[in-house]
Amino acid sequence: xxxxxxxxxxxxxxIETPFGRTDKILGGAATYIxxxxxxxxxxxxxxxxxxxxxxxxYLQMLKTKGSDISGLEVxxxxxxxxxxxxxxxxxxxxxxxVTELNVLADFKPVVPxxxxxxxxxxxxxxxxxxxxxxxxxxxSPKLVMLDTMNFWMDNAWDELMVVIRKVNVLVINxxxxxxxxxxxxxxxxxxxxxxxxxxxxxxxxxxHGALLFDENDxxxxxxxxxxxxxxxxxxxDTFAGGFTGYLAKTGDxxxxxxxxxxxxxxxMASFCVEKFGTEGLVDLERSDLNKRLIQFKNLxxxxxxxx
Amino acid sequence: xxxxxxxxxxxxxxIETPFGRTDKILGGAATYIxxxxxxxxxxxxxxxxxxxxxxxxYLQMLKTKGSDISGLEVxxxxxxxxxxxxxxxxxxxxxxxVTELNVLADFKPVVPxxxxxxxxxxxxxxxxxxxxxxxxxxxSPKLVMLDTMNFWMDNAWDELMVVIRKVNVLVINxxxxxxxxxxxxxxxxxxxxxxxxxxxxxxxxxxHGALLFDENDxxxxxxxxxxxxxxxxxxxDTFAGGFTGYLAKTGDxxxxxxxxxxxxxxxMASFCVEKFGTEGLVDLERSDLNKRLIQFKNLxxxxxxxx
Numbered sequence: 040x041x042x043x044x045x046x047x048x049x050x051x052x053x054i055e056t057p058f059g060r061t062d063k064i065l066g067g068a069a070t071y072i073x074x075x076x077x078x079x080x081x082x083x084x085x086x087x088x089x090x091x092x093x094x095x096x097y098l099q100m101l102k103t104k105g106s107d108i109s110g111l112e113v114x115x116x117x118x119x120x121x122x123x124x125x126x127x128x129x130x131x132x133x134x135x136x137v138t139e140l141n142v143l144a145d146f147k148p149v150v151p152x153x154x155x156x157x158x159x160x161x162x163x164x165x166x167x168x169x170x171x172x173x174x175x176x177x178x179s180p181k182l183v184m185l186d187t188m189n190f191w192m193d194n195a196w197d198e199l200m201v202v203i204r205k206v207n208v209l210v211i212n213x214x215x216x217x218x219x220x221x222x223x224x225x226x227x228x229x230x231x232x233x234x235x236x237x238x239x240x241x242x243x244x245x246x247h248g249a250l251l252f253d254e255n256d257x258x259x260x261x262x263x264x265x266x267x268x269x270x271x272x273x274x275x276d277t278f279a280g281g282f283t284g285y286l287a288k289t290g291d292x293x294x295x296x297x298x299x300x301x302x303x304x305x306x307m308a309s310f311c312v313e314k315f316g317t318e319g320l321v322d323l324e325r326s327d328l329n330k331r332l333i334q335f336k337n338l339x340x341x342x343x344x345x346x
Numbered sequence: 347x348x349x350x351x352x353x354x355x356x357x358x359x360x361i362e363t364p365f366g367r368t369d370k371i372l373g374g375a376a377t378y379i380x381x382x383x384x385x386x387x388x389x390x391x392x393x394x395x396x397x398x399x400x401x402x403x404y405l406q407m408l409k410t411k412g413s414d415i416s417g418l419e420v421x422x423x424x425x426x427x428x429x430x431x432x433x434x435x436x437x438x439x440x441x442x443x444v445t446e447l448n449v450l451a452d453f454k455p456v457v458p459x460x461x462x463x464x465x466x467x468x469x470x471x472x473x474x475x476x477x478x479x480x481x482x483x484x485x486s487p488k489l490v491m492l493d494t495m496n497f498w499m500d501n502a503w504d505e506l507m508v509v510i511r512k513v514n515v516l517v518i519n520x521x522x523x524x525x526x527x528x529x530x531x532x533x534x535x536x537x538x539x540x541x542x543x544x545x546x547x548x549x550x551x552x553x554h555g556a557l558l559f560d561e562n563d564x565x566x567x568x569x570x571x572x573x574x575x576x577x578x579x580x581x582x583d584t585f586a587g588g589f590t591g592y593l594a595k596t597g598d599x600x601x602x603x604x605x606x607x608x609x610x611x612x613x614m615a616s617f618c619v620e621k622f623g624t625e626g627l628v629d630l631e632r633s634d635l636n637k638r639l640i641q642f643k644n645l646x647x648x649x650x651x652x653x
Contacts, residue, residue, distance in 0.1 A: 128530065129530070223435065223436070224572065224573055224574055224575070225571060226571045226572060226573045227573055227574075244554070247551070247554040247555075248554075248555075248568065250571060256644065257571050257644075257645060258644075258645060258646075258648070259568040259571070259645050259646060261555065261566040261568065264532060264533045264557060264564050264566070265531065265533060266531055266533045266534055267531055267534075268531070298648040299648055299649070299650045299651075301648075302648055302650055303650070329652045332650055332652060333652075335650075336650070337563065337564075337565075338564060338565060338566050339565075339566060339646050339647075339648075340646075340647060341565070341605040341606055341608075341609055341646075342606070343606045343609055343610075343639055343642075343643070344606075345636045345639060345640075
């Protein structure tokens with residue numbers, strides 16, 4: 040088993056969907072990633088920052104779920120990053136209502152000594168300069184996975200290109216892949232991204248599943264068809280957490296094993312969207328995941344005979 | 347092996363995509379369905395109508411590809427159905443520029459005596475009254491599959507409900523499934539459609555693949571990721587042709603075998619969209635299909651171990 044370093048926001052979210060709304064609840068990319076890695080029982084650490092307003096019971100919960108939080112800085116006289124968004128009826132589009140960076144504005148990530156030798160690094164969506172700083176603190180990572188978004192393409196292109204060149208896996212959604220490469224076809228987009236540095240590309244398509252590419256192969260995992268998607272917040276981060284959690288657990292970074300990692304990530308994401316915020320992940324048992332993995336097998340596996 | 351009856355338009359299409367445009371070329375639902383069933387070498391018949399302007403070499407080609415055309419009426423002094431459409435850059439939306447029903451306006455389908463005992467019937471998108479007339483001519487069909495569209499929901503709801511009640515499989519796209527049921531979730535939509543009569547529901551999501559439902563199970567097949575989608579015209583019909591062609595070939599109408607049928611349909615559709623009109627299907631060899639089926643295996647199959 041390998042160590043897993045998780046970088047990203049730990050935040051307050053306020054969410055409105057057609058099915059309900061929340062006040063400030065626990066959110067943030069690193070939160071979802073760490074909760075999604077939890078069932079794999081890897082040795083993981085969260086590198087992030089919160090303010091003095093962040094409840095200690097949330098910190099305790101993250102520890103209980105298996106994350107080292109010695110790299111989670113608490114700025115006593117600062118406020119925690121806050122995001123508020125509203126989803127439309129189709130759940131595929133959302134409006135950001137509020138973004139308050141707060142303590143995130145001056146975030147300088149520090150990887151704890153005992154995690155500098157981690158093999159797997161999951162860089163959640165953040166300023167590419169922050170992501171780069173974490174890579175530079177690692178001694179010998181075997182698999183660095185980067186998430187990013189259109190905001191950094193618009194506002195920090197050069198720094199984004201530097202960090203993309205240094206990672207093994209880029210995870211990105213379909214529209215962002217198109218913006219990053221100027222290619223409409225996701226196959227063409229993935230090929231162009233691999234020319235930028237990453238050996239593997241994961242393209243997330245939300246309710247339409249996810250694609251994994253390397254230079255020779257492509258693999259597809261659907262999203263689990265659900266009776267209702269309650270709240271998509273954090274689904275992409277949860278997917279990334281399941282993906283990297285599984286890879287850290289198995290220590291096998293081959294394309295063949297990444298297929299399994301994608302399925303585990305998709306399974307974890309399916310729990311995330313069934314409830315508000317992190318609710319679907321906090322109480323999840325390993326046995327729940329196993330049942331859903333069997334559902335994914337039934338959903339996708341066939342036994343065709345060639346004529 | 348079972349006989350396959352194919353009902354639908356045989357038409358002229360004029361197509362404009364971001365990659366080019368055609369004059370009047372061979373098109374129509376029954377054309378695509380029959381070409382897609384061809385690699386399975388089933389005993390199939392096209393029930394349709396064309397005008398005196400329909401080239402005899404097209405009729406000859408359909409025969410050469412294995413379809414009985416004794417039920418394909420030629421109205422000597424009539425004109426063939428004509429459709430013209432333009433695709434937008436994303437290829438997921440299109441505008442219909444021209445629809446000339448011509449001989450289709452008075453179409454009375456007649457199933458040849460020798461095909462009344464066919465086990466498999468593929469009812470391509472047409473007026474539900476025409477579809478019903480074909481069902482009533484069959485003596486003992488085992489599997490009747492129906493395609494329809496929003497136009498008939500808007501203009502022939504009652505007749506559509508009558509025919510839906512009589513079929514085993516409804517194939518429909520995602521937006522139409524939502525319109526038909528008032529449910530946004532495709533899982534909920536499929537459950538409601540099964541209450542209308544069909545034991546199986548296939549929901550087509552275009553480039554995002556297709557879902558197969560019965561009351562207990564769900565199966566998903568992705569679309570093959572391609573470097574370029576050249577022309578989506580006929581992809582849905584090609585999918586249906588591969589699906590029913592495979593089922594007629596194997597004579598096994600179980601959910602488990604429908605999984606294989608969906609994959610065969612998806613494979614055939616992937617050839618369709620790679621070229622203009624029917625070009626990708628006319629010259630297709632069985633060995634091409636076999637190669638693509640292996641690609642579908644590689645695209646979707648994984649071997650997960652449960653912890």
